[in-house]
Amino acid sequence: MSEEIENQEADAGDDWAAAMAEQADSEAVAKEDAEVPAAEFDSLEDTSGGPAGEEANLDVILDIPVTISMEIGRTKLSIRNLLQLNQGSVVELDRLAGEPMDVLVNGTLVAHGEVVVVNEKFGIRLTDVISPAERVKKLK
Template sequence: MSNDKTKDPGEIDPNEAIADAWAAALEEQKEGGRPGTRSGTEEIRRMSPEDFTGTKPEPVSEVNLNMVLDVPVTISMEIGRTKIPIRNLLQLNQGSVVELDRLAGEPLDVLVNGTLIAHGEVVVVNEKFGIRLTDVISPSERVRKLR
């Protein structure tokens, strides 16, 4: 494929620029230089823990949580669970009763993205169901349950 355009004398051919860059890199390598260094005399210095003594993480009280305040999460209330074989699942229809692993009157679980964060009881507010939190699980207890 030929190009019939005449080249402007001041225009740099991109292929020539790339070739020149490769030639310079190869020449630097022959002289003993390492990639990313300006000369072959620079040495890599090993870091020790003492090199970081002046640096401190930001205190927790100063962390800006505004970035995560608008992140959506899924909150769900669970009244109980059960395991049944697929055969029984396929036989369910309107009016079927499924027995759960909870007793009547036991508190519901409040889950955020599938993680238990509280227990509560059902309430009715303006003819809508709601939940009154009766026990909030501490962050340290949540971490303990993850292990």
Template sequence: MNDETENPDISSDDAAAEDAWAAALAEQDEEENNAPQAEPAELDEFTDPVPHVPGEENLDVILDIPVTISMEIGRSKISIRNLLQLNQGSVVELDRLAGEPMDVLVNGTLIAHGEVVVVNEKFGIRLTDVISAQERIKKLK
């Protein structure tokens, strides 16, 4: 029996298209089965041309990566109700005393403390205490 007698809804054009697709898929399967198989490559063992000395890493790769530095005067937690009531002239109490050093953050990580200075009519910060790399790593863990 042909396809037309098995399914009267399929025309001879549709049956021809199905036959063409079946032939194309069979040809593709045959090509895939006869294709040469990939073999693992033999690679030379990687050796570092400059021996690695701990503490003397080459940082040139990361020196041009931009980071965000920010200074934080202080923080405060308030409810959403109080937040919605803030308007011009409102005062928000911070968790720091006047004269305490500000936090210097790089990408949100504390790296130093400092005091506010004015240089050429612009605010700046003079670093008074820099957090050591070991202490910053300890805080990450």
């Protein structure tokens, strides 16, 4: 009986050794497959011939569309109060009457202005344009 157990253990040990060898072989193949050649990149140096500080040609971006919006004010409401709004409701904003509106381009403040009516359509007259330096300061 003990001889049978020893034979079974020997067979189990052989099976175990075979499984371990098979796993080692598959890991070696996976390692070889996983090796990726080094990436090669083109040079990022300025090859245009002009000085590096020269102003970029803006013609390439002049036709890109942007969204301009005018904001007369903001407020915060709870969802309960929002759901209670109906026709004729008044929502108080954080601005005073007559205060200039914000002019936003793609969500970034670029100017302040006042509402005007031109040919029965609303427009805005810019009263103060934010300088690029001031816009950069606000990003920080």
